[in-house]
Amino acid sequence: MKIPAVAYGTWKxxxxxxxxxxxxxxxxxxxxxETAQRYHNEYGVGQGVLNSxxxxxxxxxxxxxRGGDQGLEQARRAFFATLRNLGLxxxxxxxIHWPLPRLGLYLESYEALMxxxxxxxxxxxxxxxxxxxxxxxxxxxxxxxxxxxxFEVHPGFAQIDLVNFCLENDIAPQGWGVIGRGKGLLEHPDxxxxxxxxxxxxxxxCIAWASARGISSVAKSANPDRWKDNLSAxxxxxxxxxxxxxxxxxxxxxxxxxxVDEEY
Numbered sequence: 578m579k580i581p582a583v584a585y586g587t588w589k590x591x592x593x594x595x596x597x598x599x600x601x602x603x604x605x606x607x608x609x610x611e612t613a614q615r616y617h618n619e620y621g622v623g624q625g626v627l628n629s630x631x632x633x634x635x636x637x638x639x640x641x642x643r644g645g646d647q648g649l650e651q652a653r654r655a656f657f658a659t660l661r662n663l664g665l666x667x668x669x670x671x672x673i674h675w676p677l678p679r680l681g682l683y684l685e686s687y688e689a690l691m692x693x694x695x696x697x698x699x700x701x702x703x704x705x706x707x708x709x710x711x712x713x714x715x716x717x718x719x720x721x722x723x724x725x726x727x728f729e730v731h732p733g734f735a736q737i738d739l740v741n742f743c744l745e746n747d748i749a750p751q752g753w754g755v756i757g758r759g760k761g762l763l764e765h766p767d768x769x770x771x772x773x774x775x776x777x778x779x780x781x782x783c784i785a786w787a788s789a790r791g792i793s794s795v796a797k798s799a800n801p802d803r804w805k806d807n808l809s810a811x812x813x814x815x816x817x818x819x820x821x822x823x824x825x826x827x828x829x830x831x832x833x834x835x836x837v838d839e840e841y
Contacts, residue, residue, distance in 0.1 A: 578670070578701045578724035580637060580749050582788045582811040584609035585804065586797035592621030594799060599625025602804050603636055611795055613641035613674055614659055615840075623663030638663065639670035639725075641705060642690075644841040647673070647682035652689035660698065670725060672703040675840050676711045683711065684718050691719065703727065705753075706835035709742050716746075727751040727795065728835075731762060732786050733828025744791055751793040753832075756780040760831045767826055771819050777810070778803075784810035786823045 585607040587595050595618040599610050603626065612622040619640060626636055640663065646655035656671060671690055676683045683704075693699045703725035704712070716722050726743050730736045730752035743750040756779075757763055763779040772779045780803070784794045788811035796807040815823075833840060 578749050580670075580725060580751065580793045581607070581609045582793055583607070583784060583808050584611050584637075584639070584751070584793060584795045586753070586795040587612045587618055587622055588616055588797055590616075590618050590621070590797070590799065592618050592624075595621030596624040596628065598799050598804075600629045601801060603629035603631050605801065605805055606808055607804070608635060609637040609639065609793075611639040613672075614643045614646070614655065615641070615674070619659055619662035620664070623665055627664060633665070637669040638665065639672065639703065640668055641672040641674040642686060644675050644677045644680070644839065647677060647680060647686045649685040649689050652686040653693065656690070656693055656698070667698050667700060669700045670703045671699045671701075672705045672725070672727060673707075674705050676704070676707050676835055677839055678711070678836070679839065684714065687715055687719065687723075701725065706833075708836060709739060712742070712746075712748065722746050722748050725749045725751055727753055729754045729830060729832045730787065730792060731755050731757055731828070731831070732768065732783055732823035733762065733765075733826035734830055735790075735824050740790060740792060749793060750791065751795060752787050753795045755787050755792075755794040756783045756796065757828070758831050762826075762828060762831075765826055765828070767822050771815070771822065774819075775813050775815070777813055778806055781806055781810035781813060782815070782823070785813035785815050786820065789815055789820060
């Protein structure tokens with residue numbers, strides 16, 4: 578699956594703000610919008626897509642199955658709730674939000690999504706936060722890899738092995754937390770120095786870094802100037818030295834570890 582270098586994220590936006598921001602962001606050039614059941618804003622996102630003035634087929638819409646809805650039958654019921662919330666006829670990309678290995682239901686859930694894809698309700702199946710071993714189990718069980726794997730990645734947490742595995746197996750890698758989730762990455766001296774060198778924002782540096790590595794970024798902002806800045810960031814050409822510096826920042830994981838943490 579080919580996905581844009583930058584997708585418009587909607588985490589923490591309520592329905593009213595999502596409707597307004599999504600419509601305007603699409604008007605400003607975004608062609609992928611992502612939400613999730615647990616964001617509680619699918620209705621607003623769908624309204625934004627429909628009110629954007631851009632043909633539905635030109636905008637990739639992604640949502641996610643929450644952990645509490647995993648399982649063959651429950652995943653199906655949850656998907657149709659999402660479809661109703663969005664007010665759409667189909668979803669371009671539907672993810673399993675977390676693997677939750679303790680539950681042992683992600684393979685059943687994937688099978689449910691395959692059935693929905695066969696019926697035409699889902700164009701592509703994705704996963705979020707899936708380590709290599711879980712991706713391999715999907716391939717062993719169903720003879721395919723998901724189209725997209727969305728996971729935490731940012732300067733200082735490069736996830737090189739996972740990114741390379743995805744690229745080598747035609748799984749589009751997409752990053753969340755690329756600009757650091759408000760936990761200090763944008764204030765790091767090396768990030769600020771590179772931003773000054775390229776006359777851009779620290780957030781743009783992080784997105785450009787991801788794009789240079791073949792990673793699509795999910796970037797959320799309710800500020801039009803910032804979302805335009807994020808959208809144009811992949812055009813920034815970082816030097817090899819810039820890339821090495823960003824790779825070596827001592828940041829580490831800023832979110833949950835999908836091998837041990839759970840989210841429902």
